[in-house]
Amino acid sequence: MIDPKQTHLTHMDLWISCKEHQDPQAKKQLIELYLPLVDFVANKMAVGLPKNVSKDDLFSYGVMGLIDAIDKFDPHRGLQFETYASWRIRGAMIDSLRQGDWVPRSVREKAKRLEEAYLKLEQQYLRSVTDQEICAFLKIDENEFQQMLQEIAVTTIFSLEDPLKEDESETRLSVLIDDKAKNPEYKVNEFYIKETLEKAIERLTEKERTVISLLYYEDLSLSEIAEVMSLSPSRISQLHSKAILRLRGALGKAKNQLLQND
Structure with a gap:
């Protein structure tokens, strides 16, 4: 072979x-x-x-x-x-x-609820919000919050792979590495999405940024990242979920604005 x-x-x-x-x-x-x-x-x-x-x-x-x-x-x-x-x-x-469609509707609803909470609070405070602030906003205790993160972990693996527009194959993450020539309109949209993602990543905590970098750019698995960061796989999964919820909220808003301009 x-x-x-x-x-x-x-x-x-x-x-x-x-x-x-x-x-x-x-x-x-x-x-x-x-x-x-x-x-x-x-x-x-x-x-x-x-x-x-x-x-x-x-x-x-x-x-x-x-x-x-x-x-x-x-x-x-x-x-x-x-x-x-x-x-x-x-x-x-x-x-x-x-x-x-293997993700239950109830889990999707929880993911959407958390995503919207992150988006609203981070727009309000212009910074990364704490777990306690999210819990207070959603009127849940920290145990409920951690349970929600565990339940929605399986939905966040696809978030950066979602298409920018419903009828296109271009994904949110691919705009950062695509080096093919595009028309001027596409380049403007690409720059806007890239800038939005970069700003959203800057607002992540240091641990969340590390997880995103190791998973999507260094191509490590969640278990390998757990070893590198000396944390449990479940903790890495939670950090990944929180990071993706924040990024997805920011990129979702950007996508809606792009669609409105088309």
């Missing part, structure tokens, strides 16, 4: 055969080469998901994303296929899970 740790440039002959000569055997070899990437993404996403979501299902969805990535990738652009494919694989898994 071809070494998956090598870059796509090492296997340019395969890519040329697949893309320029439509060689099905070359495509099959590329799929086999990058299957470990599907397994890696599936393992990472499986952390914190309900027990009724099997890793085998995630892997199956991811394989479809890998095939789509191979079909759409241009090896001549000089980009890393592993990075591009990871987004496609993750996106295929998320799309399939969304279609299954």
